[in-house]
Amino acid sequence: MQQVFKRPQSLKNVPFHFCPGCHHGLIHRLVGEAIDYFNLRERTIGVAGVGCSVFVYEYFDIDVAEAPHGRAPAVATGLKRVLPDRIIFTYQGDGDLASIGMSEIVHTANRGENITVIFVNNTVYGMTGGQMAPTTILGQQTTTSPYGRDFRQDGYPIRMAEMLATLEGTSFCVRVALNTPANLMKAKKAVRRAFEMQVNNMGFSFVELLSSCPTNWGMNSLKAHERVAKELIPYFPLGIFKERKATEEL
Amino acid sequence: MEKRLFLKGNESLAMGAIKAGCRYYFGYPITPQNDIPEYFSRHMAQVEGCFIQAESEVASINMLLGAAAAGARAMTSSSSPGISLMQEGISYLAGSELPGVIVNVNRSGPGLGGISASQGDYFQATRGGGHGDYRTIVLAPHSVQEMHDLALLAFDLADKYRNPVVILADAVLGQMQETMVDRPYQPLPLPPKDWILTGACGRKPNLLKSLYLKEGEMEKHNWKLFAKYQRMKKEEVRYELALTEEAELVIAAYGTTARVSKTALRLARAAGMKVGLFRPLTLFPFPEEAMLRLSRGVKRFLAIEMNTGQMVEDVKLSVARDAEVFFYGHPPGSPPDPEELLEEIKKVY
Numbered sequence: 001m002q003q004v005f006k007r008p009q010s011l012k013n014v015p016f017h018f019c020p021g022c023h024h025g026l027i028h029r030l031v032g033e034a035i036d037y038f039n040l041r042e043r044t045i046g047v048a049g050v051g052c053s054v055f056v057y058e059y060f061d062i063d064v065a066e067a068p069h070g071r072a073p074a075v076a077t078g079l080k081r082v083l084p085d086r087i088i089f090t091y092q093g094d095g096d097l098a099s100i101g102m103s104e105i106v107h108t109a110n111r112g113e114n115i116t117v118i119f120v121n122n123t124v125y126g127m128t129g130g131q132m133a134p135t136t137i138l139g140q141q142t143t144t145s146p147y148g149r150d151f152r153q154d155g156y157p158i159r160m161a162e163m164l165a166t167l168e169g170t171s172f173c174v175r176v177a178l179n180t181p182a183n184l185m186k187a188k189k190a191v192r193r194a195f196e197m198q199v200n201n202m203g204f205s206f207v208e209l210l211s212s213c214p215t216n217w218g219m220n221s222l223k224a225h226e227r228v229a230k231e232l233i234p235y236f237p238l239g240i241f242k243e244r245k246a247t248e249e250l
Numbered sequence: 251m252e253k254r255l256f257l258k259g260n261e262s263l264a265m266g267a268i269k270a271g272c273r274y275y276f277g278y279p280i281t282p283q284n285d286i287p288e289y290f291s292r293h294m295a296q297v298e299g300c301f302i303q304a305e306s307e308v309a310s311i312n313m314l315l316g317a318a319a320a321g322a323r324a325m326t327s328s329s330s331p332g333i334s335l336m337q338e339g340i341s342y343l344a345g346s347e348l349p350g351v352i353v354n355v356n357r358s359g360p361g362l363g364g365i366s367a368s369q370g371d372y373f374q375a376t377r378g379g380g381h382g383d384y385r386t387i388v389l390a391p392h393s394v395q396e397m398h399d400l401a402l403l404a405f406d407l408a409d410k411y412r413n414p415v416v417i418l419a420d421a422v423l424g425q426m427q428e429t430m431v432d433r434p435y436q437p438l439p440l441p442p443k444d445w446i447l448t449g450a451c452g453r454k455p456n457l458l459k460s461l462y463l464k465e466g467e468m469e470k471h472n473w474k475l476f477a478k479y480q481r482m483k484k485e486e487v488r489y490e491l492a493l494t495e496e497a498e499l500v501i502a503a504y505g506t507t508a509r510v511s512k513t514a515l516r517l518a519r520a521a522g523m524k525v526g527l528f529r530p531l532t533l534f535p536f537p538e539e540a541m542l543r544l545s546r547g548v549k550r551f552l553a554i555e556m557n558t559g560q561m562v563e564d565v566k567l568s569v570a571r572d573a574e575v576f577f578y579g580h581p582p583g584s585p586p587d588p589e590e591l592l593e594e595i596k597k598v599y
Contacts, residue, residue: 043449047316048459057457063447065319066459068342071312074304078316078324079447081274081300086449104312107305 008032010041012061021221023178023211024052024120028059031089031118034192035062038199040087045079047072049092049101051127053120056091070101073108076115087198089116095125098134098158105164112169112203116194119160119206122213123232130216134158137231142216157235161208165241171203173242177210179228183238190240202244210236253432259397260285260424263353263417264293266401267325269435272351273299274324276313278306278332281365282421283355286327307332311339311352318348319458321446323405327353329421330371331362333379340414341380344475345460347445349408351401352386353417355424358582367421367506368582372560375418376534383472385479387415387486388533390504394428400531406438407486411478412445418533420556422506422585479535488531489540493519497526499599500544502565503554504530506585511554514591521592523599533561541568552576552598556585 007013010032016025035044041062048056050069057064067075072090080088097105097119105117124142125131132145135157139148149157165173172194176187187209194205210232212224219227257265264286267275275290287303294301304310310326317324328336333354343350354375358368375388387407389400400417408415447456462468493515494500503511508529518525528544528551530537545551551573553562562577569575578594580586 042451045320045447045449054461057455057459061450061455063450063456064458065316065447066342066346066457066461067315068312068338071308071315071339074309074312075316075319077302077309078274078276078313078318079320080316081302081313082317082320082322082324083448103305104309107309111302 008036010035010044010061011059014059016059017055018052019215021212021214021224023122023209026178026184027118027120027209027211028056030188030191031091032060033188034195037192038195040195040199043085044087044089045083047076047079047088047090049090049096051093051096051125053091053093053096070096070099071104072096072101073104073113073115073117077108077111077113080113080115084114087116087195089118091118092120093126094119094121094123094133094135098160106167109164109204109206110167110169112171114198114201114203116198117206118191119208120211121160121208121236122211123157124213124216126213126216137235159236161206161241164206169204170206170242171244172197172205174206174240175208175210175236175238177228177233177238179210179212179225254429255432256427256429257394258285258425258427259391259394259419260355261289262394262430263397263401263419264289266398267351267405268293268297268299270323270402270405272323272325272405273297274314274317274322275299276302276304276310276324276326278304278310278328280329280332282357282424283327283329283353285424286353307335308339311336314350315339315343315346315348318343318350319447321443321448325351325353327355329355329357330359330368333371333374337380340386341378341382341384342460343414344378344384344386345382346458347412348414348458349412350414351404351408351417352414353419356418356420364582365421366582367556367585369420369505369507369556369560370582371418372533372555372557375416376536376564384475385534387411387413387482389415389417390531390533391417391419391423392505392508392529394426395430397423398430399433402435406440409440409443410438411482413478418505420506483535486532487535487537487540489537490529490531491544492527492529494526494528494544494548496524497548498524499550499552499595500526500528500548501552501554501595502528502561504533504561507554507556507580510586510588511591513588514595517588517592518595523595525595525599536564536568538568541565542570545569545573549573550576550598552578552595554578554580554586554591554594556580556582
């Protein structure tokens with residue numbers, strides 16, 4: 001009998017602790033598959049953000065550094081400058097990357113650091129219990145926007161992929177979702193491409209993944225998938241916002 | 251013959267850092283320490299090192315964290331407001347047991363303060379500075395020569411203890427020019443860096459973190475760090491004593507105030523007063539035992555600082571119970587002059 005589907009080597013053989021229906025497990029898998037695909041496990045270093053993301057070191061069978069909240073791109077910069085031939089990626093949520101870490105992500109992209117950023121956008125602060133994030137959709141109720149996000153008070157949800165695509169230093173910038181098999185396959189391709197960019201010294205690569213958080217959205221997994229399609233994708237359109245084709249363009 | 255150079259304190263420190271093998275510098279402009287990043291921006295390329303002008307002090311300290319995690323000797327420098335911004339990162343360095351050198355060319359505060367020399371950051375430097383129960387080694391140079399020499403030492407101590415080391419200078423030490431001897435670097439014997447992140451090739455993954463959620467883990471980690479700080483107290487105390495034998499009064503001062511005190515000391519001796527000087531080079535670990543020993547003979551101490559009273563608390567905690575501790579504070583603006591200190595000496599002698 002032949003085994004046709006198995007756990008990526010880059011992931012440890014341990015069960016995920018994530019809530020039922022959460023997409024972190026899927027995203028871990030996609031990253032692990034990309035690392036395996038290019039045979040990078042023994043030369044990859046992950047940088048964990050703060051939030052549910054911090055536990056990447058529990059699941060990836062690779063070297064990991066934990067960064068202060070929002071600072072993962074700066075930590076990754078230090079690592080990459082010392083070890084330019086290693087593969088460095090950050091794994092960050094939306095509170096971490098788009099709120100407290102806005103400065104670090106923008107400047108790291110702008111310097112064109114040859115790293116890969118995995119950005120998990122689920123429109124809430126997950127670990128702290130579902131507070132409003134910079135990506136929370138207008139009208140979305142959270143524990144700190146109990147009447148729904150109102151732009152007059154809270155401003156608008158930030159579209160990170162589009163924003164970073166405007167920077168000269170960014171080489172690859174894409175937004176994907178995980179709510180359908182078709183989207184999942186596109187996401188897999190995008191994550192793989194992001195790592196490929198780094199392997200080829202093409203510079204800063206960024207993958208935003210629209211992710212579900214059924215627990216803090218107050219719905220079951222299937223409804224959460226529906227919400228990604230109905231509420232998130234219309235505001236956060238999927239697609240490639242920037243992709244350099246060759247190093248000559250750098 | 252030894253090579254002598256005429257340099258600014260900031261430059262002599264940067265030169266020492268490169269000599270000690272520092273190849274990664276991350277910093278953000280702030281007066282009065284700009285000579286340091288400027289020096290590295292000129293010289294790092296020549297030693298195949300890396301200089302990054304970061305977007306903020308917050309980014310600087312975290313780039314340092316990343317470079318340290320990869321096993322490199324790395325440093326950052328700033329001045330008081332910038333050092334405040336770095337405290338989060340310094341706390342993470344301490345918690346993750348990562349080495350790194352942080353230079354604070356102390357300016358005045360609170361807030362934006364001013365660019366003149368100050369010793370207002372003594373508490374911040376010696377009590378950890380950021381959140382959590384930790385300490386950094388704090389070195390206090392008092393000359394351009396020591397800006398260089400203590401930079402060499404700082405990198406060794408950081409690696410020896412896997413802990414951040416702060417060099418606490420001030421605007422005068424950073425900006426003044428003096429001759430200095432270009433001494434060779436003789437590294438301490440150091441433990442191997444088997445904990446660094448290089449990719450888990452042929453070994454189990456390494457993990458650098460400060461998060462401990464499981465029952466009992468955090469307490470264990472804090473006790474482990476505590477044991478390290480106790481070892482620092484045992485092995486790393488450094489201080490200078492000048493004319494303390496048979497002294498009636500001993501001045502306690504570090505950095506620029508110690509430098510001015512040395513002149514005041516000569517004036518006092520010339521006036522027939524038996525005055526000595528106690529100068530800590532390590533502010534953490536503070537030379538508590540040396541101070542206690544000294545206070546068994548000398549019963550009057552005068553702490554002099556460019557603030558309203560910070561190190562004086564450590565002096566009071568250290569001396570014998572029957573010793574009297576006086577304080578003269580000269581908050582920032584300009585440093586005190588020797589005649590001014592002589593008057594203070596006369597008051598308490």
